[in-house]
Amino acid sequence: MAALKEKLLLLLRENNTPHGIALGTALGVFISTLPVYGLHTALVVIVAVVVPRANKLAILLGTNFSIPPTLPFITWGGYEVGRRVISKDYAPLNLTYFQHFTFKRLGEFYYPLFVGSVIMGLGFALITYFVTLYISGKIKEKRERRDKNTPI
Numbered sequence: 001m002a003a004l005k006e007k008l009l010l011l012l013r014e015n016n017t018p019h020g021i022a023l024g025t026a027l028g029v030f031i032s033t034l035p036v037y038g039l040h041t042a043l044v045v046i047v048a049v050v051v052p053r054a055n056k057l058a059i060l061l062g063t064n065f066s067i068p069p070t071l072p073f074i075t076w077g078g079y080e081v082g083r084r085v086i087s088k089d090y091a092p093l094n095l096t097y098f099q100h101f102t103f104k105r106l107g108e109f110y111y112p113l114f115v116g117s118v119i120m121g122l123g124f125a126l127i128t129y130f131v132t133l134y135i136s137g138k139i140k141e142k143r144e145r146r147d148k149n150t151p152i
Helices: 002-013 018-033 040-050 056-065 071-086 095-099 103-149
Strands: none
Touching (some): 018 056, 018 071, 018 103, 040 056, 056 103, 071 103
């Protein structure tokens, strides 16, 4: 049990800089927007290994951007962005579209969804990075000021 606690504390302290936290959170948000349902956890592990400067816990927390209440909006937004970027005649999402949805139409649906989700994910990740960098930088400054004023 002590070894597990030690590993958890090490994980919390690793790459605990404002940049590491912001990078991890942004990567997690990007992963969460991708329509690779069921593979998000595997992607988190891969990204945590491939991007060593990112805070691992922040990557995991960033993936919570895509939770059941937000998933329909992320899916709809990704499809609509992809549909407009690809500029082919993909049908807009509505009730009729889903009433006539078949397995054959999955590819027709998934391609614009994936393209749009990548674009949207990059945008969300950039916004998340800079907001998290600002907030974590302010928190770090506040802690440093507090530690500097604390008598030894």
